[in-house]
Amino acid sequence: MLKPNKLASTNFLSSLDMRAEEINHIFELANNFKNKELELNFRNKVLGLIFDKSSTRTRVSFEVAMSRLGGHTIDLNPNTSQIGRGELIKDTARVLSRYCDVLAIRTFKHTDLEEYAKWSTKPVINALTDLEHPCQALADFLTILEEFGKLENLILTYIGDGNNVANSLILCGALLGVKIRIACPKGYEPHPNVIKKANEINNNDNFLLITNDPHEAASGANIIYTDVWSSMGQEKQKEEKDKDFKNFTVDSNLVSKAKANVIVLHCLPAYRSKEITNDVIESDKSRIFKQAENRLHVQQALLATMLLEK
Ligand code: CP
Ligand code: NVA
Secondary structure, three states: OOOOOOOOOOOEOOHHHOOHHHHHHHHHHHHHHHOOOOOOOOOOOEEEEEEOOOOOHHHHHHHHHHHHOOOEEEEEOOOOOOOOOOOOHHHHHHHHHHHOOEEEEEOOOHHHHHHHHHHOOOOEEEOOOOOOOHHHHHHHHHHHHHHHOOOOOOEEEEEOOOOHHHHHHHHHHHHHOOEEEEEOOOOOOOOHHHHHHHHHHOOOOOOEEEEOOHHHHHOOOOEEEEOOOOOOOOHHHHHHHHHHOOOOOEOHHHHOOOOOOOEEEEOOOOOEOOOEOHHHHOOOOEOHHHHHHHHHHHHHHHHHHHHOOO
């Protein structure tokens, strides 16, 4: 039976906290959990969830993953804990890591997540920040691997805002050898440090293309991926962003520019008829709900590697 190996990094704050072989190990474990070929018991282990933003998939998949591992979850809502009152992260982290065995945190500033990790004595997982969404990227690339049977030299085209999801796709893609194209309006490019780091990891000339032309980016793609135009916390910019992104809808015309066997992904939740049309979500090219299911399997695998005793 496959056994989980401990990861080199204590925390999973960024896609860069795993090496390619560790990501592949997570995929193998996830596949075993998914096919019910692996059962592990982490009885009495507790995952603390600190979510400063809403969530359906990430929260529920972490809860179910922990339950399947025989452990428990505590959902720490800032409104019902002292976090909402402004208790310092360094105090919260030192206390919670004395009760919990691992923490998954969804917050705004990536530096706040890093502050939790600095003071926590237990592993910290990024459940989404404004900069990255690394658990999402793991589920996305597992879905792609399942569909194509390989990752190398595939072209993943992301159409939309160059923020958290795009940043993690770029970094994880760089590690796994997937070519990434980002199509976004001017001013919505991915974070410069992400681009720099990704190009250092994967110095293949064709690895990363960033363009303002969604049709150029979609041409010949194996995977078309999109995300909401206005992320959580950007509600006030919604009207302006709707205008800026108006030519960036993933519709059947755009999808027809890609390879014949293209698959369409979306991290969800979606605004149908904004970033993606209803017919594309419901089309036979969509793997969006399989992708959502894979959140559970990769996070179960991730937790298993993090809960191992040293
Ligand atoms: N994709 C994703 O993270 O969804 P939730 O916001 O529902 O967790
Ligand atoms: N970019 C989106 C992703 C949601 C899963 C957001 O941050 O709201």
